[in-house]
Amino acid sequence: MSDLDILEDKSKLAVLYFKSQDYEKALSTYNVLIHEIKSLPKSTIKQIRKRYNLQESAVVGPTNHPKLGSLIDQRAATYEKLGQNASALKDGKELIKLEPISCKGYLRTGKLLSGMNKKVEAYKCYQEGLYIIEKAVKDYGVSVPEKLFSTLKSQYRLLNSELKRKRKVEADGQTQTVKKVKRTTDPFVYLPIDVMELVFSGIPMNQVLQYHSVCKLWYYSLTSIPRLYNFRCKPSITLNEFIAGAKLFKKIGMNTFSKSIQQVKINQVATKQHLLKVVEILIREPGLSAKNLDLIDKHFNLQLFYHLLGKFGWKFTNFRNLQSLRLGINCSIKYGQALLNMFSNLKFLEIVVILPEKSSLDLIPIQDRIFKKLKDSEKDEYSLERLLLVNHPKLLNDNPSMISPQTYNPYPILLDKCFPQLTELTLVSFDFSTTLPQFGDFLTRVPKLEKLFLENNNSINMLIFLQMILNYRPSFRLKEFTFRESSVTTPTSLTEFRITDLQQFKTITKLDLYKNCLSVTGFLKLLKICGKSVKNLNIGQSNYISFTLHSERMIYLSDILKKCPHLNTLGLSDMNIDQQAMIQLNRDFSQLQNNIQVLDLSFNKIDGISLLQMFEKTLNVNSVDVIMIHGMEVSNDTIQYLTRKKYVKNVVFDKSRVKWQVFGVNSWVQ
Incomplete structure (x- = not known):
């Protein structure tokens, strides 16, 4: 077993001691590990950093063993549990010196200082951390865990607001008796930002937007949680509405490490002129970088997209983090390979031709040097x-x-x-x-x-x-x-x-x-x-x-069930199944134990009586979760009877539906 494996095992042992609340053993184990790592020569540490795919020397701060910072932070947490806050604070400050661009040291130290009622020192600690980390990101392009960085920003803002309120009260006290401050039940004052993220993650985004008007604290705290937001435009959005939304989401995107919006989804712009301006904003507006872009419009196509990119100098800044691109266009796909070369981080590409208009190459900057390179460049993969x-x-x-x-x-x-x-x-x-x-x-x-x-x-x-x-x-x-x-x-x-x-x-x-x-x-x-x-x-x-009796094309359902023993979803729509065929289907169901949970019998020639026969107690059929009977003549009384008797949990039924295939639901054919 290698030294790294031994270190990993001891670290896991210390964590187990901590989780089982045996803090004394955890502390002893952390002390031994930290002492061993600090005793290693610098040459050995550089070799270990290579094995972790790190540079030999740290970009900012001293060169340390990759695990040292985590172990010191975990030991500080152990000291906290033992009530030894002075020792925990010492470890927190040491962690800041060892890893000045890690959020953990500032978060740990600030928390401890706040607990000791040293709010100003805690505020300065958070402020120092934000300054150093943001400078390192800008100067050296280092990567910082987005969630921890958002938490650090949130704690800084919350403490800043608290100190401002305290200073105001003290200033008022010089001229009048200080009134007793009313205790607040605001969750953003007491709960960390990651907990509030869990609370609000299940709330629809339109309600989250309404909560912006509660107070400034709620506004700044919510907009610092980018995962709560997706820029999904309403259908036929106007230019002014889009600009207003873009302004808000730029602010939200600035709270992420990548400075990106999670998603921009546009489903039809009000007019073609507005569409041109919207696409221009997507290309040129600083800070409007998106990870996922959906753009579906009857006036849009790739020729127009290439034209606008060329017109505005082939600016790809807003697309540098693009991972998913979904386009709905009005004519054939032109020079699709250019998209692959434009967006090097692209993971998902979807292009749907929504209208069969005649293609036009007039807009394509075919003689443009950059476009030629984009359409002709070939990568191995x-x-x-x-x-x-x-x-x-x-x-x-x-x-x-x-x-x-x-x-x-x-x-x-x-x-x-x-x-x-x-x-x-x-x-x-x-x-x-x-x-x-x-x-x-x-x-x-x-x-x-x-x-x-x-x-x-x-x-x-x-x-x-x-x-x-x-x-x-x-x-x-x-x-x-x-x-x-x-x-x-x-x-x-x-x-x-x-x-x-x-x-x-x-x-x-x-x-x-x-x-x-x-x-x-x-x-x-x-x-x-x-x-x-x-x-x-x-x-x-x-x-x-066919399931029609005596047909040359007839198949028995039992033959299917025998060959598919784990079948739980079965689609038999548009099969011309009539009442006589249903009798045989019922027999086949009764002969074999099955686990059919979803059964689609849409657009067949059966009625409510045939359905009831399928679920008679004499048949050896398990209850079905969902049965689909679109486009069939079945009374509401029959449907209610099926659910009341618990033969089925849910009946999906739409008399107005004219065919089984529905574009965008279960088919891509328009």
Whole structure:
């Protein structure tokens, strides 16, 4: 066992002593550890710092063992528990000297001084800490834990307010008798900021904004907790409303170490002119940096975005911390690779074409040197973890317009890039006729892929996709797989595949085959491959699978339940299930113990009597948490009876709904 392992074990032992309230043993252990570390020669300490991926010498302050500061802080906490505040204070001051850019020393020392009623000294301690840390961040770009830094700021402000009130009372006492100060029950006066964060984290943001008007203390304290806020604009927001919101969120963002807003979400601006100004503010306004940006507008597209970036000098300051980008645009995706090169920290990219307008390249600064570099630069790999690209169905290649850069692009983009960290991929309403080999090669470069969603894509059916998997042998293991075909093809029986093939599907827990063209034989073979792990299955509107009695395409529900023993969510919408088919379904349910918790029977030909029969006591069916029966003729009395008898906990029922697929809810097809 290495010296580092021994140190780690002793540290954990000391923590255990502390948690079990054996403070004497904890103190003894901390004394031994701190003495041993302080006895190490400087050369050894430098080597240890390297092993912790730290610089040999500290940026600010003396060079110490990486664990020394934490151990001294923990020993100070132990002294506090033993009532030895003088010793605890000594450790707190020592920690400040050893680690002048760590918040812990200032927080510990300030707390102890306040407890000794030395409020002015505590205030100066907090003030000193803020000055030194902010200077180090500015001069050396060091990283400081955001939560601790926010707590230090909050304690400084609270103590500053308290001292101001005390000075005012003392000044008034020189001319009149000092009145007895009324005790306050304000939680912000007594509770630390991290506790108040927990209290307010469950409150809707619109209510948090109302609490700003309680008093100045509440305003400054709440705005120092950035996690409570997301800049989500109301639909059709005006320019003045956006400017007012941006002003508030700039103030909130300044209380974070990264100086960033958590999220800016814009869903439609009032007019196109207002949109242009809003995007300009996002680019140019200092202090309006966002980690997550959602921008959806019928007037917006990538050409316009590139134009405005070029117009304002390609300023990326507000996008330096951008991790998630979600865009809703009005025409085909143009030069998508430029976005990857613009935003190097991007983890999630989602682009949805919400309108099928004709593309225009007039706005793109095609001759601009910086834009050329952005669109042509190639990296060996990109850091994306989630990629969602949704084309508009009218922009597929059966569109009457001629395909050109000035009309539309029906083909998927970015398939030539490498995303080794990608875990989730969604491609909807594209034409794969010219990109199948490229797509197969792309799949070999996403080894961590876990969720794959393919819907309404031309020139790629289930058979072609599975054959591609077999040929290219990607190394990923899927957990969720959705494949919804764009048109009806001949039934696919999967006779070309063996049970030992398609290892990429062995661990699937969610399988969505809505509108599939698998035959009964092909479907059951697929379940032989992945059924043991499947918990969520959707086979709605299957083209060659039916529950209708005496049909050539008939399948027994019992065969599905046998191959999927852990199934808890089952979708059977749009399957033309009638009352006779329900009788057989009831029999299948009664033959096998099952754990179906969510059952979707929407848009079938069954009535309330059939539903009641399913849950008769004579049947061996467990109670269902949720049953969905959208678009069916079922009376309210039947629904109430099902819930009153506790056959189901919740019935999801919408007579007005005209189809199962709803854009943005369970489908990306408009």
